[in-house]
Amino acid sequence: MESQDLRKAGLKVTLPRLKVLEILETAKQRHMSAEDVYKALLEMGEEIGLATVYRVLTQFEGAGLVSRLSMDGGHAVFELEDGSHHDHLLCVRCNRIEEFIDEVIEQRQRTIAEQKGFEMTDHSLYIYGVCRHCQQEK
């Protein structure tokens, strides 16, 4: 019963919000742009405006229900927040996104921030490359 999640986040349980959540939970791809979510809603027969999708995703981010990844090229994709911090590997050919966790890197980052006198609030790490699958097709 996901309405609970919304209520807990201080958000009214509205149809657009429930539907966006549903898309994120059931989509084949874990990482979706606002546009992706919007298209999925249309395919599902829901009449929800793109502006609303943006607003809802931004609210979800604020509520900690999803996290936003800023891809370069200035567009963002969202993923359901599952509590575990992780970083991303991106295939430059097929745009596949994989996730990884590495405690050594996490620790080094904290050390570096400290050395530089920074109070670390966040960090983002993307590794770009050609994934296994794409390496095979020439």
Added chain:
Amino acid sequence: MESQDLRKAGLKVTLPRLKVLEILETAKQRHMSAEDVYKALLEMGEEIGLATVYRVLTQFEGAGLVSRLSMDGGHAVFELEDGSHHDHLLCVRCNRIEEFIDEVIEQRQRTIAEQKGFEMTDHSLYIYGVCRHCQQEK
């Protein structure tokens, strides 16, 4: 004689390109957006269009003369390429940008890419935080 750099890069030596290069080399701030460069040119009395600044910076990036950092919010800043790979620390208060090099992280990234079957082509790491300077002012 920076005209050499341009020629080597296969770019004609034109006034806009020389001036942009000059700005990048003499500016107080190492990291500049296209808009920053454009404003600096105006202050210098040069009549160069913003579109040209974008084109020139993109060509410089292709030629390996500068590198582009994608800040979130979908805008980019450029820095002169000095050959040394480094990552960045960003102050979320004053937008100051500091650089660091960490061989441990570099190595871990290679290992992770390999484990995941990726042929790594690049990576980007940003640590966000509050810099020493900003921590003092409450």
Added chain:
DNA sequence: ATGTATGCAAAACATTTGCACCTGG
């Protein structure tokens, strides 16, 4: 001369916002 570069204005893009209307609690 001639293939590139440039300037300008318009287009493109992802995202945000103003506002009148609708809706959940």
Added chain:
DNA sequence: CCAGGTGCAAATGTTTTGCATACAT
């Protein structure tokens, strides 16, 4: 009922592009 949510269209901010003109070699 009423604060908050939504849809639409228009605005935004950054970057790109089309095209006629100007320039480097």
